[in-house]
Amino acid sequence: MVLLALFLVGGGLYAATFGQNYSSVDTAQSPVFFPRIVLTLWMGLALIALVQAIRTQSDAAPVASWLRLGLLLVAAVIYTNLIGREGFFLPSVAFAAISLPIFGIRNPVAVGLYAITVPGALVLFFNYLLSMPLPVSRFTHLF
Amino acid sequence: MLSSLPDAIAILLTVEGLLVLVMGTVLGIVLGAMPGIGSTVAVAMVLPFTLTMGQAPAILLLLAVYAGSVYGGSIAAILINTPGTPQSAATCLDGYPMAQRGEAGLALGWATIASVAGGLVSAVVLIFAAPQLAAFALEFGPIETFALILLGMTCIVSVSTGSVIKGLLAGMIGIFLSTVGGDPIIGEMRFTFGQWQLFAGFNLLAVVIGVFALSEVLMRASVTLSQTSELIDFKGIVLPKFAMWKGRLKNLGKSVLIGNLIGVLPGTGAATAAFISYAEGRRSSPNGSHYGTGEPDGIVSSEAANNAVTGGALVPTMALGIPGDAITAVMLATLTLHGITPGPKLVEDNPTLIAAIFTGFFVINLLLLPLGLILSRVAAPILRVREAYMMTAIVLLCAVGVYFVRGNPFDLLVMGAAGVIGFILRRQGFPMAPLVIGMVLGPTLEITLRQGLILTDGSFAAFFVGHPIALVLGMIAVVALLFPLIRHQLAARQSRESKV
Known part of the structure; x- marks a missing residue:
């Protein structure tokens, strides 16, 4: 599935090189000359890997808990999206509060303390000690 | 470079220089001792702190964390039979049995001396070999440089773990990612699909941190949660006496040599x-027959070699601008962030900086001994830190580091995407080092290819006919690429013969 997706992505990107207008298309100095070589190799290798995978039928290692992994995946993607909009501190508190139980910390006091103090310490350290401001939320300029 | 030594020592003797050396080594040992973090993630975690530093302290901090983490891995390997870093996996084989029979302190003593010896010799090799190699590479034109990068890429793929095809494919993905954004010669935009955030291309560090650090956190979440391991009774490091080295020095020397090579x-x-x-x-x-039963030579073999690799890996990185692994790729990216162009001219153009880095690396390896002795006493609390706290801290620190590189929240999205894609690819057995190194070397590969084609009037064949160095490098690249195939065929033949 992954190898098929890689092959299709490579093919899609290769096709995209024909959809744009460049100043010099046919020479080695064309902007798409090098990417086309790379993408041709990409597709060829993906195809070989796909054939190998079909012949050997090897599976990836089993996942212990899809729920735990899925939650962390979603949390990580949302977290990296939210920092630019909501600042560093608030999304980090939320992420830590979700991540710690996923990794087995069940004590609410420990989760709460960690979720507030670690992002808080990072904000204090970078914003106020090193004067390297992290993104701030729309609610306050302090964090 | 020798003439720059006084200036280099002056840099190291500043408060910032000394703090970076000591704190970096301490952090490296502590992070290396924690199972699951590893050297690459440890280096990624301290990256944001280097952005306010000068060129030399920034690189020295990363080097200190790198060398410290390789040594720190042995602490967990010996005390809880879980390697802190993959480099220390072989140390478990004899370190833990020694610890089980009540000699944990002595086992760590052997590991410490071997690590220091390996690191110091590799620092000397780096100091002498890198400038010579850089001077030789200065003669290279675009065609030779193209062949050299091709060789570097094929070596990386042929020796990386897992399938060669998947390694090559990962390398191609990395090279392709480097082509997104402005064309390096004409400047026209490629594969940006109208997104202005992509005009400057993907941020290398966002991709590196995503595919190594964030994907590692996801990998840990996908396996059964680890329980806090039972600690062996341990009172501190006991250094082996001189008499105990009798008959073992040859093994130490050989291990250091293997690590460097x-x-x-x-x-x-x-x-x-x-x-x-x-x-x-x-x-x-x-003592080979005792290996695996708690034999000190086994610890020495593993630890001397893994620490000797640190200096050896820096030779092509500093001399040629070709990173040997993901950690040295991060260092090259950090050099670029500080306005330094990696490559053969790095040594010639920045003699004081290079002298400070090389001398500092020697000092870092010296510091492993006293700091190892001190920090081993606090090893128990370090090893008891729950994985959950570390994994969460990794994500937060990685976000900080990626944001500070360009101050662009878009890079955080790239890190998130790279983390998820890296996780999926790693589960399918794709090695990540070729991807990162492909991304680092991609722009130079493209520029030298296109320059070379101008010089040869568009003829690929002329690349190698009139350029003997490129021809030799190209031939070695072909052999390096065929090596895994030959190894596989030989193994299959041996297996058939043993069945008969």
Whole structure:
């Protein structure tokens, strides 16, 4: 599935090189000359890997808990999206509060303390000690 | 470079210089001792702190964390039978049995001396070999440079773990990612699909941190949660007496040599060096038959080799601008962030900086001894830190580091995407080092190819006919690429013969 997706992505990107207008298309100095070589190799290798995978039928290692992994995946993607909009501190508190139980910390006091103090310490350290401001939320300029 | 030594020492003797050396080594040992973090993630975690520093302290901090983490891995390997870093996996084989029979302090003593010896010799090799190699590479034109990068890439792929095809494919993905954004010669935009955030291309560090650090956190979440391991009774390091070294020095020397040689080869890494050295030690050491039962020579073989790799890996990185692994790729990216162009001219153009880095690296390896002795006493609380706290801290620190590189929240999205894609690819057995190194070397590969084609009037064949160095490098690249195939065929033949 992954190898098929890689092959299709490579093919899609290769096709995209024909959809744009460049100043010099046919020479080695064309902007798409090098990417086309790379993408041709990409597709060829993906195809070989796909054939190998079909012949050997090897599976990836089993996942212990899809729920735990899925939650962390979603949390990580949302977290990296939210920092630019909501600042560093608030999304980090939320992420830590979700991540710690996923990794087995069940004590609410420990989760709460960690979720507030670690992002808080990072904000204090970078914003106020090193004067390297992290993104701030729309609610306050302090964090 | 020797003439720059006084200036280099002056840089190291500043408060910032000394703090970076000591704190970096301490952090490296502590992070290395924690199972699951590893050297690459440890280096990624301290990256944001380097952005306010000068050029030399920034690189020295990363080097200190790198060398410290490789040594720190042995603490967990010996005390809880879980390697702190993959490089220390071979150390478990003899370190833990020694610890089980009440000699944990002595086992760590052997590991400390071997690590310091390996690191110091590799620092000397770096100091002498890198400038010579850089001077030789200065003669290279675009065609030779193209062939050299091709060789570097094939070496990385052929020795990286897993399938060669998947390694090559990962390398192609990395090279393709480097082509997104402005064309390096004409400047026209490629593969940006109208997104202005992509005009400057993907941020290398966002991709590196995503595919190594964030994907590692996801990998840990996908396996059964680890329980806090039972600690062996341990009172502190006991250094082996001189008399105990009798008959073991040859093994130490051989392990250091193996580590250095393997370190210079791009892509091999400390884990490979440790296992090759361990196997060689078992074959040739007078105590080889005791390997695996708590034999000090086994610890020496593994630890001397893995620490010797650190200096060796820096030789092609500093001399040629070709990173040997993901950690040295991060260092090259950090150099670029500080306005330094990696490559053969790096040594010639920045003699004081290079002298400070090389001298500092020697000092870092010296510091492993006293700091190892002190920090081993606090090893128990370090090893008891729950994985959950570390994994969460990794994500937060990585977000900080990626944001500070360009101050662009878009890079955080790239990190998130790279983390998820890296996780999916790693589960399918794709090695990540070729992807990162492909991304680092991609722009130079493209520029030298296109310059070379101008010089040869568009003829690929003329690339190698009139350029003997390029021809030799190209031939070695072909052999390096065929090496895994030959190895596979030989193994299959041996297996058939043994069945008969």
